Amino acid sequence: MIAKDTEIGLKNAKNIESIQSDCFEADVVIVGFGGAGAAAAIEAHDRGAKVLILESAPSHLPGGNTGCCAGFMIVPSSVSEGVAYYRAMAFGTVRDEKLIKTMAESIIAVPDWLNSLGIPTVVNARRIAGTFPTLPGSTVDQILVEGGGHVAFKRLAEQVKNRGIVVQYESPAEQLMQDPLTKEILGVVARKNGIDIKVKAKKGVILACGGYQNNQEMFNNFNYPGVHVHNLGTPYNTGVGIWMATAVGAKLWHMSNFELMNFAIKEPSELFNCSASLQYYPMSGSYIYVNKYGRRFVEESRRFGHYKGDIEACRFDHRNADFPNMPPYLIFDEIFRKKGPLVPKHSLPPQMISWLTVHKLYEWSEDNSIEVSKGWIKKADSIEELAGKLGIDTNGLCETVQKYNEDCQQGADVEFNRAPTSMSSIVSPPYYGTELCLNIINTHGGPVHNAAAQVIGINDEAIPRLYAAGELGSFFGHLYQGGSNFPEALAFGRIAGRNAAAESSCK
Numbered sequence: 001m002i003a004k005d006t007e008i009g010l011k012n013a014k015n016i017e018s019i020q021s022d023c024f025e026a027d028v029v030i031v032g033f034g035g036a037g038a039a040a041a042i043e044a045h046d047r048g049a050k051v052l053i054l055e056s057a058p059s060h061l062p063g064g065n066t067g068c069c070a071g072f073m074i075v076p077s078s079v080s081e082g083v084a085y086y087r088a089m090a091f092g093t094v095r096d097e098k099l100i101k102t103m104a105e106s107i108i109a110v111p112d113w114l115n116s117l118g119i120p121t122v123v124n125a126r127r128i129a130g131t132f133p134t135l136p137g138s139t140v141d142q143i144l145v146e147g148g149g150h151v152a153f154k155r156l157a158e159q160v161k162n163r164g165i166v167v168q169y170e171s172p173a174e175q176l177m178q179d180p181l182t183k184e185i186l187g188v189v190a191r192k193n194g195i196d197i198k199v200k201a202k203k204g205v206i207l208a209c210g211g212y213q214n215n216q217e218m219f220n221n222f223n224y225p226g227v228h229v230h231n232l233g234t235p236y237n238t239g240v241g242i243w244m245a246t247a248v249g250a251k252l253w254h255m256s257n258f259e260l261m262n263f264a265i266k267e268p269s270e271l272f273n274c275s276a277s278l279q280y281y282p283m284s285g286s287y288i289y290v291n292k293y294g295r296r297f298v299e300e301s302r303r304f305g306h307y308k309g310d311i312e313a314c315r316f317d318h319r320n321a322d323f324p325n326m327p328p329y330l331i332f333d334e335i336f337r338k339k340g341p342l343v344p345k346h347s348l349p350p351q352m353i354s355w356l357t358v359h360k361l362y363e364w365s366e367d368n369s370i371e372v373s374k375g376w377i378k379k380a381d382s383i384e385e386l387a388g389k390l391g392i393d394t395n396g397l398c399e400t401v402q403k404y405n406e407d408c409q410q411g412a413d414v415e416f417n418r419a420p421t422s423m424s425s426i427v428s429p430p431y432y433g434t435e436l437c438l439n440i441i442n443t444h445g446g447p448v449h450n451a452a453a454q455v456i457g458i459n460d461e462a463i464p465r466l467y468a469a470g471e472l473g474s475f476f477g478h479l480y481q482g483g484s485n486f487p488e489a490l491a492f493g494r495i496a497g498r499n500a501a502a503e504s505s506c507k
Contacts, residue, residue: 026052026166028500029188029201031173031241032209033057034064034234035149035486036470038156039493040206040500041165042117049203049501051165054190056172056209057236061359062157064210065233065442065471066489068358069149074483075111075141077127079104084137085130086475093254093477102451103475106491107484111143113494119155121145131307131481142483149486150358168192173240176205176466178248183457184464184506185248204465204500207455208493211443211471212239213258214273222255222445224314227326229438230269232261232277232354237442241472245447248466249457254477255445262304263289263313263328264439265343267376272362274355275439276343278330280305284422285339287332288404289436291325294387294396296404296415298325301422306441306482313438328436329390331401333428338367342377342434368432377434386431401426442485446473453496465503467496 028044030037033055041051055062076082082104087094094100111121121143130138145152160167168190177186177198187200212218213231215238220226231237246252264275282301291297298312313325330342341364344357356362364371371377380386383401387394407413408425447455447468454462455473470489 024052024197025200025202026050027201027203027505028052028206028497029054029199029204030206030208031188031244032064032207032470033062033167034208034210034470034489035066035153035156036208036489036493036496037064037206038066038153038160039490040208040467040469040497041160042156042163043494043497044501045163045165047498047501052199053160053165053167054171054173054188054199055167055169057169057234059169061236062167062169063150063153063234064237066486067150067153068233068353068355069486070353070483071145071148071152071486072124072483073107073110073121073143073145073487074130074481075108075143075487076104076137077139077141079108081137081139082108085135085140085481086137088135088137089132089476089479089481091478094475096450099451099475102495103488103491106495107487110487110490113490114145114152117155117159119145119152132479140481148353148358150353173209173244176244176248182464183249185466186506201465202505203503204467206453206467206469206493206496206500207241207245207447207472208469208489208496209241209472210234210237211445211474212242213237213440213443215239218242219258219440219443223258224316224323227314227323227438228266229440230264230266230275232264232275232439232441234355235273237471241468242446245455245466245468248463249459250447250455250463250466251458251460252445252473253448254474257444257474257477257480258308259306259441259480260304260308261306261439261441263330263436265330265376266327266435266437268343268362268371269437272356274361276356276362276364277354277439278342278436279344282422284424285332286336286424286426286428287330288400288426290329290331290392290397290400292327292329292392293324294393294398294400296400297328299413299416299418301419307480329392329433330436331386331397331426331431331433333426333431335424335428337369337372337432341366342368342371372432377432379430379432381430383431386433390433390435392433442471444471444474444476444480446471449473449492451495452499453492454499465500465506467500469493469496
């Protein structure tokens with residue numbers, strides 16, 4: 001029984017308007033309209049629930065990270081192999097065997113579910129080695145939604161619209177409403193048109209609002225203090241779901257697990273509040289990456305991304321209390337400038353899929369000349385002059401370029417073993433350089449959930465009527481298999497949706 005005067009967890013209570021409208025009441029309230037939120041909405045609706053979605057983004061920018069992912073799904077080749085693989089990748093961070101098995105079973109079912117909705121998938125590669133081939137169960141299938149994740153989300157959004165499900169855009173959730181005695185979740189406080197509104201959930205609330213990839217403070221607290229990052233995906237993943245869940249007693253897990261992509265160019269990334277990411281596949285030619293001391297620190301020809309392997313950039317020198325490789329810089333010459341755009345211009349695989357390209361916030365020039373004129377890329381007639389413009393140690397950069405050019409002539413990178421076929425001497429003026437930043441794909445941390453997608457409290461019991469799906473408390477706590485967050489979001493969105501719809505209605 002809920003006390004009549006219960007007003008728990010409401011911020012600025014005196015300013016909250018009590019709006020008596022069907023628009024702010026539903027059986028199931030979903031926070032976030034990405035892949036997980038869309039899947040949850042479809043499943044809950046199809047089981048007879050009235051559904052309302054709260055989305056912080058405007059109506060022309062929905063989709064979350066699903067809407068700007070590549071659309072690849074890595075699916076276990078069998079349940080038994082999936083169980084073994086997911087258990088091994090977890091490295092003990094997930095000990096719930098029922099959850100591990102559900103992860104395998106539900107992800108395997110995702111392609112057929114998409115097909116049943118009229119969203120075609122194709123088998124891109126069957127029974128291939130996963131990212132970690134030495135782990136048990138690493139044989140996987142690669143399934144593709146043609147056109148990428150933004151096409152998949154567009155079609156999921158059409159399914160949501162066709163069902164008459166209401167989506168309240170520009171309505172960021174702020175807090176959960178919770179009964180103080182039963183601990184049941186009663187609804188959500190959201191911000192709409194400048195006021196706080198109470199959104200009642202008769203059966204349950206599903207948090208599908210992503211991780212904290214666009215929250216610099218949280219990234220610094222949970223990972224590397226002082227290291228600047230920009231996000232490849234949606235700028236609306238700010239970690240609010242984490243604070244909402246902890247405020248009602250949720251346990252957290254996997255907070256320090258995240259995925260990096262190749263470097264991004266800092267200045268336009270700051271301008272557009274999302275990563276101006278360098279080309280996905282390794283570039284070749286007359287270029288190097290250096291640190292502020294003008295020294296190379298990484299083998300440039302390896303593929304960066306979808307794991308924390310870019311850790312060279314984040315190495316901390318304890319003796320000198322310094323991140324010596326932050327910020328990184330890209331150094332190149334005139335020949336390399338003319339080879340093609342540093343940042344992809346399109347949003348179709350195998351090009352880099354990103355928020356910048358999918359939503360056409362900016363189209364990079366073919367030869368990088370416009371970006372030079374904007375000052376995003378610095379230009380100089382000598383390496384010494386370039387070092388001064390970038391604020392890099394002059395002697396260090398000059399010595400590094402000279403050593404690199406000597407290695408090019410010898411046909412071997414003595415220091416980092418870069419592929420000789422990718423190396424060309426930096427000898428054609430003018431010379432160019434640009435400051436880079438870390439480029440984060442997503443984070444995995446958030447509230448712990450069980451196989452039913454129920455959020456688990458600090459007492460190790462499920463918090464009544466609260467569910468989570470997607471990157472907010474993802475399964476992945478240590479290693480991550482690329483191509484898994486997309487199907488994971490759909491799989492656990494479906495689980496959350498049908499279980500929330502099955503709850504009895506609260507009074």
